Amino acid sequence: MIVAMTLGMMSGVLFGTVVGVILHGDLLVSTIISILIGLSIGFITGIPFSLFAVIDGSVSGLMGGMMGAMLGEMVTMSNPDTMLKILTLFTVMIFMLVSYETEKKLQEANKKGFFFISKYPYLSLFITIVFFFLLKNVEIIQ
Secondary structure (H helix, E strand, C coil): CHHHHHHHHHHHHHHHHHHHHHCCCCHHHHHHHHHHHHHHHHHHHHCCCCHHHHHHHHHHHHHHHHHHHHHHHHCCCCCCHHHHHHHHHHHHHHHHHHHHHHHHHHHHCCCCCCCCCCCCHHHHHHHHHHHHHHCCCCCCCC
16 A cells, blocks of 8 residues: 555656646646546556555545645746756655565565566666756756
8 A cells, every 4th residue: 555655646746746837827737637647656556456555546646646736836937947856856766665665575475577676776776867867957948
């Protein structure tokens, strides 16, 4: 349940903020879009675990979407990139922690996974650094 809740909430806040910045001034549409994104990610993440995880992930994604859209509307339009980069950093770090913990549980159960971060830590670090380097000059508002 914690995995579904975490991924639903973090993705809802991040994508809600992005949509809120892009659709600045239209709080209704940005809230609806970000709620749908957060709810969907929380729902999909909870499916492998249980019905309670689906409910928890969906509700957390819904709340994260609402909060992200409000944050995106309140961010000053002079420099919205700073908040987006900070939220992206937090989201990527939380996603890496969740994937690392999931890997540990799979390895304890002697199951094989497709890609383990613990097996290739430098590759995941390189991908994260390249990702943030590409975000360095992203301008949301033209």
